Amino acid sequence: MIELNAQTIAFAILSVLVLGGGLGVVTTRNLVHGALWLVLSLLGVAGYFVLLSAPFLAAVQVLVYIGAIAILIVFAVMLTRSMTSLGEVRNRQWWLSAITVILLFLLLAVGIILPVWGRGAPGEVTSLSATVGGAVELGEALVAGDGFVLPFEVASILLTAAMIGAIVVARDEEDEGA
Amino acid sequence: MIPLWMYLLVAALLFCIGIYGVLARRNAVAILMSVELMLNAVNINLVAFWRYLAPQDMSGQAFAAFVFVIAAAEAAVGLAILLFVYRTKRSVIVEDVNLLRW
């Protein structure tokens, strides 16, 4: 089965972080705590990326998600004074959502495990290749003509548009005169 | 070696937690956070598939990088809209924002 080594232990710890953080996000009443649970979960995902030998993505994950998005969310929580959301945390159909989600997960789990059920099933990857593309290859793929140069440019336009849009939407027009 | 299906299982669970958050939470900020969880679950899948099935082809990582971009844009615009809604409605509970409801 699965042997116990540093990698498996790390995977177990990271899984606890990812899933525990996720559960914290959807259940906690205090939204600042929720944002910090989110940070924990995202850190776990960054750890996964390291395990999957994608250190560049791990660093970007920490930088973008924790350094920017989580901070943005905390700011929004404080600016909207919704730190502890008054009243119910969940809406009225929460049990319906829970049942749907559990059914969905069972479906997904069957879809994931069934193909690899039993040893040596076809399609199961038994050994990882040692040569892995790094940040250089990723960079070249992003700007290569037959790679992702068009999505890359579109992404930069999207970011610019999002930045301008966010500023325009969030600007307080009553304060403009000052 | 950790089999691929374990990554996929964790990602699926995280994705489902995210969906639950989107469906069941009332606070819009919490919903946005749940969306981030779902995006991350997708990212785990992308990178895991890349590592196990095509480690030389950088498509998996490139897609994950684009998901980062989408996530950043989504968070910025989403939270800006939230701030605007809060300013007009004094509330970020999604059920109170029912002006466009049919």
Place this chain on the structure above:
Amino acid sequence: MTSCVDFINTLSPCLVRAGWNADLANLLSLLLGVVIVATVPLLTVILLIWIERKFAARIQDRIGPNRVGPYGLLQSLADALKMLTKEDITPSGADRILFNLAPIITFATVVLIWAIVPFTPLHIGADLSIGILYFVAVGSIGAVKVMIGGWSSNNKYALLGAFRTIALIVSYEVPMILALLVPVLMAGSMGMQDLTRAQGGMWFIVMSPLAAIIFFVANLAETGRSPFDLLEAESELIAGYNIEYSGFKFGMFMAGEFMHVFTVAVLTAVLFLGGWWGPFVDQVPALGFIWLGLKTAVVYLFMLLIRNTVPRFRIDQVMNINWKFMVPLSIVLILLQSFLLRLIDALGLRPAPELANDLLANLPQTLVLLAGNLVLGAIFMHLLQRHGRTLREADEALAVVKGEAAPAGGMAEA
């Protein structure tokens, strides 16, 4: 010094031969390495506080600590002991777990950066292929710790201080990362050892002084030291986000801040002043440690000089100079630098690989890059000057209308 790393590298085979479990032996040797790397900054910080206080005292025409130990050297130890014995207060209504977590994160994020500092050609905690990005990522956790500390105190002043600090940290991260791209462009790698090795012929501060200045100033702001100490402006905010902390927890914040300043000095030395490069480092790699130490000391003392002689900025001035001056400058700088590097390749000015560490062979490309930087700097300084003059004239006109004397200064008023 070399025996030290040889010791760590040879420790685990030794232990395995002595009958240990291979994994356990590996873990032990790794742990030892981690402890050594983490202890260097912890020990230096005690000395640094003494240096800083003596330095500030001399500038302010005082003597400084001189009672405990020779020349007051043990003053920091005495202060640390005093901090330990103080009452540890947690304010009522504070979020207990987060309140206690913030100082630990503060400390951890700074120590974590030391994992990628290349002390000598052979000694580095972890030569990651993404070294610089790791530094930026760890640094960005700094905003989280400020938020946790400020919010969990349940104090409005602490929260306001945290807002200010985060606005500053997030803003100055932009020019800092952009400035970091310039050495990456020139070295063609993000690994810290590669970046240092690429400076064998010429330091990056000569090849791109603008990047060095932007990186240095942005980091000054990140550390929250004067002239960017509006985060703890006593007259406005009392003490910033860590106002509610006392005793040992405050000590951790303070030590973290001192260490952050020192870490920034080390990174500036590594990225722009050639790191461990120096005479005879080829023969005796351990000498690199001393060269790096000397360069760090120069940068550090320069930071102390700035801290003690430059007055504090206002928050609007800080934001203006960042978004309207440093960010555009760094973006143009990257464009210019990549263009110049292409030009150098096209003209064949880049030294041959075997001459990469030769000063004379590096001279042509250095001159091209330096000239480009100087021209760009001159243009931006001219724009800044003109902008300042416009503002001043507007101020004076306003003052004439109001019938007052013209107010002094006011660099950027939006």
